Amino acid sequence: MRALLVVNPAATTTSARTRDVLIHALASDLKLEVVTTEYRGHARDVARAAAESAAGGEGVGLVVALGGDGTVNEVVNGLLHNGPAPETLPGLAVVPGGSTNVFARALGLPNDPVEATGALLDALRTGSERTVGLGLVSGAPGTADEGAPARWFTFCAGLGFDAGVVGRVEQQRERGRKSTHALYVRQLMRQLMSDPHRRHGTITLTRPDEEPAADLAAAIVCNTAPWTYLGNRPVYAAPKASFDTGLDVLGLERLGLAAASRYGTQLLTSSPERGPHGRHALSLHDLTAFTLESQAPLPFQVDGDHLGLRTNVAFTGVRRALRVIV
Known part of the structure; x- marks a missing residue:
């Protein structure tokens, strides 16, 4: 099988030597072409080209993303630039190299x-997908x-508080700070102390x-x-939330210090059976289409990528969108 390996050289948890070993292992089973990303959006561009070649009956049958969730998101958006077509588009495989790899x-x-x-090579040999x-x-x-570009996401999006934290982390990384869980915790506390909308939410779902569900201070879409x-x-x-259903939403009406402490504790002790809950927590399951509208511009993120401030975002849950080797 012809395969394209998209490598993020800045991936947090892989060294150049490790990447060389992985490339050699994949090349032993695949007709492998390797592209090392050189700019933001490069992974999207090469994945789009691979998808368009496959649609014409040529090109690769598999695109492998070696990097973190940001690299994966770019590859997915490249593959789906012209919409889902799981039977004809190249499959996606992921080799985690980021700090979280959700x-x-x-x-x-x-x-x-x-x-x-x-695990990827085993899946290819057995046809597991x-x-x-x-x-x-x-x-x-x-x-x-309305004119904002459409964007696919693989695991989460957020409007409001959590996106503000993501934006702060990105600013720190641009200044040379390493992406660590401690960095996220510090920026979360700073966002909590400075967010002007945490006590009185501006979001309506x-x-x-x-x-409608109004007065949300944060909306997390999973x-x-x-x-x-x-x-x-x-x-x-x-x-x-599941890859086999539509989208789920956690909406929080208040994020004062007491409420934030309560929800933080609930998140840290959450389980597959129970997440954050309470009178001011909204939980919705398996949604196909909805809109988040804010009275004030709020931070917005998808898959941990801060996209700036938004006031209106339309969401669609698309079942069976992409074939993944796993």
């Missing part, structure tokens, strides 16, 4: 890149954000044939569970 771990892959490469659902975001029609990891500890914002 998508890969949610698929059940080992977090160690060498072990994950071995699954077709997963994904989330799609776009600017809500008739709003100032609307969906067809249902009453395409799978867990939502993230703290080291080896899985954290469940929406425990019922």
Whole structure:
């Protein structure tokens, strides 16, 4: 099989020597072409080219992303640039190389890149694969954000508080700080102390044939569970979320110090059976289409990538969007 390996050389947990070993292992079983990314969006561009070649009856049958969740997201958006077509598009495989690797771990892959490469080769030999659902975001029609580019996400998106934390972490990384769980915790505390909308939410969630849910301070949208990891500890914002269903939402109405402490404790002790809960916590399961609208511009993120400020975002849960080797 012809395969394209997209390598992020800045991946947090892989060295140049490790990447060379992984490339050699994959090349022993595949007709492998290797592309090392050189700029933001490069992984998306090469995956799009691979998808378009495959649609024309040529090109690769598999795209392997070696990197973190950001690299995976770019590859997915490249593959699905013209929409889902699992039977004709190249399959996706992931070798985790980032600091968290939520998508890969949610698929059940080992977090160690060498072990994950071995699992990938075993899956290719046995023909093991699954077709997963994904989330799609776009600017809500008739709003100032209508022209915002559509973006696929693999495991989560967020408007408000959690996206503000992601934005702060990205700023620190641009200044040379290493992405660590301690960095996330520090930026979370700073966002908590400075967020002007944490006590009085500005977000309204609307969906067809249902009453709107208003005054949310944060909205976390999950395409799978867990939502993230703290080291080896899985954290469940929406425990019922699955690659086989639509999208799940956790909405929090208040994030004052007491409420934030309570929800933080619930997240740290969350399980596949129970996530954050309470009178001011909204949990919705298996949604196909909904919109988040804010009275004020708020931070927005998908798969841990901060996309700036938004006031209106339309969400679609797309079942069976992409074929994954696993």
